[in-house]
Amino acid sequence: MLKHADIWRAIDRLAAQHGFSASGLARRAGLDPTTFNKSKRTTGDGKLRWPSTESISKVLDATGASFAEFVGLVGESPAPGAVQRVPVIGYAQAGNAGYFDDAGYPAGSGWDELLFPSLGDPHAYALEVSGDSMVPVYRDGDTIIVSPAAQIRRGDRVVVRTKEGEVMAKQLTRESATRVELMSINRDHPDRVIPRTDIAWIARIIWASQ
16 A cells, blocks of 8 residues: 655655755755645644645656656665765755754754765765855755765865854865865855854865756
8 A cells, every 4th residue: 555655755765866855856846845845744734745746747857757766766765774864954044053063063853854875974964055156066956965074175165154154165275274265166256265263164065966
């Protein structure tokens, strides 16, 4: 018997295969970004809500997946350790107080999540790109995965959060004991030189949906 959770699981897996969160997949398919949010999977009085056939058709078109491939994603969860649940944070949210702890790890719970092959970093998280500050490498609606545990070297693309709450994705060009020099990915935006004392945390981008 096909269960309500099976269909939603297939949507989550389809999103993960293409590097999206559930909301990112909905956006790419031309749907309201909240269409597949966990809050939309039940009604206000607790009844189970099924995704519409129209929304499934649109995400299949957006990803190029066949219905047979979608059906193949229905079923039990993958083997433990093969994947990890990666919390997804909106780019604007990342600058708000309370979303990260002092170590730069996502704080709290209730995030949208995507399933991703095990990254070896339990604190890895995803950011949904918004705006044009990172084009042409990262575009509005793309998802980038950030690993706080990954070693950072010159030339790496990184996400930086200042103590004032500014969040930016740049390319690391140079760092010293006193400052960090960053090159803007979008050359229409200025490069930055930030004193180390002003940086809350810096973490490497290890994957992006492109």
